[in-house]
Amino acid sequence: MQKTQAVASLGQHRLMLPAWVKAALSANDRLKVCLTVLQAAAAHAAHPNRDVPDLGHEISAAGLNAGWLHDMTTAARRVEDDLLMPDLPRFVKCLEEDLDTMARPVLETTPSGAAPHARVRSWLDWLDALPADRLSAADVKSMTHGQRGDGDSLHLLVMDLHKQINRLSGELxxxxxxxxxxxxxxxxxxxxxxxxxxxxxxxxxxxxxxxxxxxxxxxxxxxxxxxxxxxxxxxxxxxxxxxxxxxxxxxxxxxxxxxxxxxxxxxxxxxxxxxxxxxxxxxxxxxxxxxxxxxxxxxxxxxxxxxxxxxxxxxxxFLIDWNRARKRLQAFVSKSDAVAVLAEAARLDIGHRAWLQAGGERLIHAAMQAAGEGAFRIGDRLDEVIGAADAHAFLVSVLRLACDALGRGQPAALVADETRMLLAHHVRQRTSEFELLAEHAAYCQALAQAVSDGLAHGAERSGKAASKLAARAKLWERKADHLVMQARDKAERQPRWRPVARLIEKSDDVADALEEAAFLISLAAEHPLQGWNDDVRQSLGQLAAMVLQATQDHVKALAIARTLGSDSEAADNDAFLVATWQVLQAERQCDALLRTARRTMLAVVRDAPSLMLANDLAGTLELASDRLLAAAYTLRDVAFDQAGVRG
Incomplete structure (x- = not known):
């Protein structure tokens, strides 16, 4: 009901309505306390040896006489299936009076034939017909249950009247x-x-x-x-x-x-x-x-x-959708740790609603999957792999970045990308050298994922999407460059960092190639493309997907390499060699895919600029696979040295 409609329907009762609403709110408080007393009485009757809860604060806050209500709880007894309560007629009379008071503003502002009238009358008659000394189990349930699938209850009526009074108070x-x-x-x-x-x-x-x-x-x-x-x-x-x-x-x-x-x-x-x-x-x-x-x-x-x-x-x-967020977080950490994550987020004024809205647990599952088999296996829980403390810090950070991104109006896809990078950064590594390498590899993987996703969703046909892709790629490439500079600075001071600096320099060529690929996609979106049919797009998409697979294998190889040493198990050594071999295989497949793509382009693309862009993009993607292979060979040297193997 709109405010004007409410005023029109009130007539001469308009001046009384605010007082009725206030009385109704107080009656609501008393009704809830009375239903609580009834539940406590039923629980005490069922388990008389348990301590009786102290309801003094609630009874006093509702403005009720504390003595006789509290006595009802302690004196309640069960006879067969019935609940015997002293002062039951007085208790029922309070329910009737408060229900009548609570319903009055709602009934006065709704037509006499509307549903609330019959419902309130039915419950008042039901209360009036109750026995004077006992309640059956069905009676107690009819008064207290809160499940709409189980039929109506006095509790549900009180809640519905409460919501209607809330709306009415806003109108008044x-x-x-x-x-x-x-x-x-x-x-x-x-x-x-x-x-x-x-x-x-x-x-x-x-x-x-x-x-x-x-x-x-x-x-x-x-x-x-x-x-x-x-x-x-x-x-x-x-x-x-x-x-x-x-x-x-x-x-x-x-x-x-x-x-x-x-x-x-x-x-x-x-x-x-x-x-x-x-x-x-x-x-x-x-x-x-x-x-x-x-x-x-x-x-x-x-x-x-x-x-x-x-x-x-x-x-x-922080209470809104809290239980939903807690259950989603329990897929990654224990029940108590899920609550602790939400508590820490609330303390920092970080909401969980943004995370749920951006995809919730799907963001983290996707990030775990993108991290590769070397980091997570199917069925792994996050805290079991990276530790409870680091899982806690990671989840709080994910909630923060989702909150910040959606607060700035940025898309959920960006949250997914940042979550992937964040998880790669949080995966525990044995040495600080490998921490830096893994962070750089995470940017390469994020770049490869973004390029692959962009081609899969037709970013070259959307100027806005392509522009965002290029901007994100440039940002990540700069952050990767910053890591290269850190490695070089450390290598100048510490000899043990020199092999790492050489490796990260090789890896940075991958980031440069992928950032260039993102730029070429944005360039293609700026100009009408001629001849880029589904076959061309499919061939480019296959190249990008293979490069993405290679980056994932490289991340996997790094994750294994950080654990290798002179006492490494044969299974770990074999897993590392398999991961690096898969990078080699990917590079060879990219060579073949590049040749297939060029044949496809020459067959259908007649416009010279469109052909040039398609060929440059394909060549750049293949170049990224070449650079990945070079990085993989360098990683093998680093890992062999760490394991005490001489070439």
Whole structure:
């Protein structure tokens, strides 16, 4: 419903609606606490020897009488399959009254025949018909479950009404404070709302295209209320109350592990969480009931109060899609390390949404595959190959580069390329000499991959794509040149670096040839090509693919070479020789592919400039394979010297 429609439908009740919405929000808090008490009572009745959770903070924050509700939990008993609870009629009456209060603003702004009316009436009648002393297991589930596939429940109704009230509060807002819909604030409230929104807006960009983070603010008596819907999940809601210098935060979530994560994020701001951290219970709702936890922040002065609100607001974005990101990361590291990666990223204000949006785990799987069999085998987990600490650092870096790239409007393909290079850099190597060689080889492989991908996707027909390809290739070629200069500087001071400098100089000829190939593709895109049919493109693509295979074999050979020594196993020595032999084979295949490509070009390309560009591109790709072969022979000499073999 649009704001104008809401006003038109309210008539003379318009002035009462803000009060009804505030009352509804308070009723929502009480209903959630009552359902939590019911779940705790059922759990205690099922396992009477276990400790009873302390719900005092939650009950007090909701404005309820703590005594009789807490007694309901401790006195609950199970008789056969039924749950016996003292003061059950009083408990049900509270549910009925709060449901009626919560539903009122929604029902008053919807036609009498609309679905909410019948649904609310049905649940009020259902509550009224409950026995006075006991609840069946089906009754408890009907009140508490949160799975829509299991039919309706009181819990689901409360969540749906809550979302409708959130939308209604936005439509009724009398002012907007830095994006927060607000009404009936006192003058001192606005600076507090602004502080919360300052933190929220600072990090909100990290959600990218995901919905969520809508905020509402109002005053209820002596309390300032702030509410954020976080994302699209019905049960994922955060409510903040400010009374004097005390902040009380109530947070609900379907995932206990994410609740634990949020608790840890707020500890630096002075959060004191209630003893019961979650109401998820394996005996109820197949373990999927939503969790609720309450935190209290005691602030020393107004400045500390604003800083606390700003800190809370700044952390919310890191909850969006958090569980999805955690599960994706667990393909590469342990469950605890996946959480640690997300915690470190949040601490550095690095979002995980960009990584998910750019491809998530596919980026890393592709990078592991591109690293070659010498680094990773099928089924290897990242931390098992490069170590837990380095895997942690790599994943945090990937999240950062995805965040930076998408934040600058750069394509996901660039994130994939940078991830490949980053992983090649992080693969552990035995000596610093091989670290430098492997980093240079990673740039060569990235260049070969980019050229191959560019030809496969028709970059020569797209000026924009070809221009980006050439720019990226030039950047990587310059970074490769910088590594050559580092090796030369070290070789001047340390004799052991001289063979490495010779090898990296040979390898740099590969980078130069591949950067030239990228330039020729961009040159072809600048001018109309005549005669470059599918046969020509296929022949060029085959050449580029073979060069890419050769670079991967070279990376593999380097990965093995760093482990070779006088005590190397025969299998490692054989694997190294096979990898270098494959580079030789690739160079020979490139020779044959070049001749085939030239025959194809001469048969179909009649335009002289188009023929020249095609021939130059093919020749440059073949030259890259020649340079790779020269680098492979030099690598053999370095590896043999390291292993104590004399030629």
């Amino acid at each position: 807002a009398s002012e907007v404070i830095d994006g927060a819909n607000a009404w009936e604030l006192q003058p001192q409230d606005r600076v507090l709302v602004a502080a919360f929104m300052r933190g929220l807006n600072r990090t909100a960009v990290l959600k990218f295209d995901h919905p969520g983070l809508d905020t509402a603010a109002t005053r209820d008596g002596d309390r300032l209320l702030l509410q954020n819907d976080i994302g699209t999940n019905d049960a994922h809601v955060l409510v903040v109350q400010v009374s004097g210098l005390v902040v009380t935060l109530t947070y609900s979530d379907l995932h206990r592990i994410r609740l634990d994560f949020f608790q840890s994020m707020l500890l630096p701001f002075g959060a004191k969480w209630s003893g019961l951290e979650s109401r998820t219970n394996a005996d109820l709702n197949q373990g999927e009931a939503y969790s609720v936890s309450t935190a209290r922040f005691d602030c020393v002065d107004e400045a500390a109060l604003q800083a606390t609100l700003e800190g809370i607001g700044s952390r919310i974005v």
